Amino acid sequence: MDELEIGKKVRNYRTAQKMTIRELAEATGLTASMLSQIERDLVNPSINTLKLISKVLGVPIFRFFKEDMAARDMIVRRDMRKTIGRPEHKDVMYDLLTPDTSGNIEFCLMRIPPDSDSADVSQTHSGEEVAYVDEGDVEITVAGECYELHAGDSIRIPQFTEHSWKNRTSQMVKVIFAISPPSF
Template identity: 30%
Template sequence: MTNKRARMPVALGQRIRKRRLQMAMTLQALSRACGVSVSYLSQVERDNAVPTLGTLAEIAAALDVGIDHFIATPRQVDSVTRAEERRRFSVAGNSVVYERIGADFAAHELSCFLLNVPPSYRSETVRHSGEEIVFVLEGEILHMVDGQSFLLRAGDSMHYLGQQPHSYSNPGDAPARMLWTGKMAHPATPTILGPAPAGGLQATGSGSGPSDGALA
């Protein structure tokens, strides 16, 4: 049976900086291409901030590579992934442990991961192109999307546009586990994302709905 322990985190910021310099891009140029602020990109390159997979996908696309260029994600080329063969990985500075669900065949558009989120974890707030669907398998996840908070429990799901500012956290005392699926839309000519469009937010399940609580 394959060892499913999490891989050691990788030096993410240094790899992003190295690739940017290889392409002779300034931080300002990268910011314009991926829609992420210069100040945040600088923090990422200095390993003072850890981007979500969605944000990393935007940065990678602007640098003309996939996220596998920056993090050692287990590659799965077959359509079927056996439970005992699925390997875990993490990103430097991030306590979330990921499990890759989707395959890595040519021209694929969807990305899919299982996220194991420890208690009290809180992600940064991001905005990017594309869309995301999350489905909570265990525990509780508090999602903030476009200024609204949604407490999702096991069996609840949420679908929203990536252009809406969003973040998530685990407000409970126990680990949470959720399925994340996303499609990152990359225009031929990258542009800075504008204000989040109206609508595009759906949450389903008995535990979903606006909450008065803020992120823990």
């Protein structure tokens, strides 16, 4: 396993809050000298020490153990998107615009072919969804109520609310949506 660099993370979270080592020391009851050694990765802090630091910095303790993301883990190139659906069957296609669903939000592009529905039955998500119609005109039924949306329109769908999309036009519809927490 790669070095976790816990001390470097402590320093980064502390400096992001414009807090000095002395201020962190005072708030945690640790010495500035000990914190300096931790931040330079000369000393491995105990779990209890990390709990103190995480509480003062307002950072969940697991963040100190999580490996830093490289750019390749944050960026999704157009030709490298994960796609759900099969274009040969004229299915609704979903392109994942986030690298994965391990974060706090999921961001997708939904493509609804002409004369198609997003699903045979209404769907619900445990998270809140916000959708933006990027191209085309589409009908969305939310909690039994039908709405017509056009390019540039957006809608918020509360969690656990049944909804479905319908494209009754002869053009492809593209909808960008975010769901938090991820549900795909």
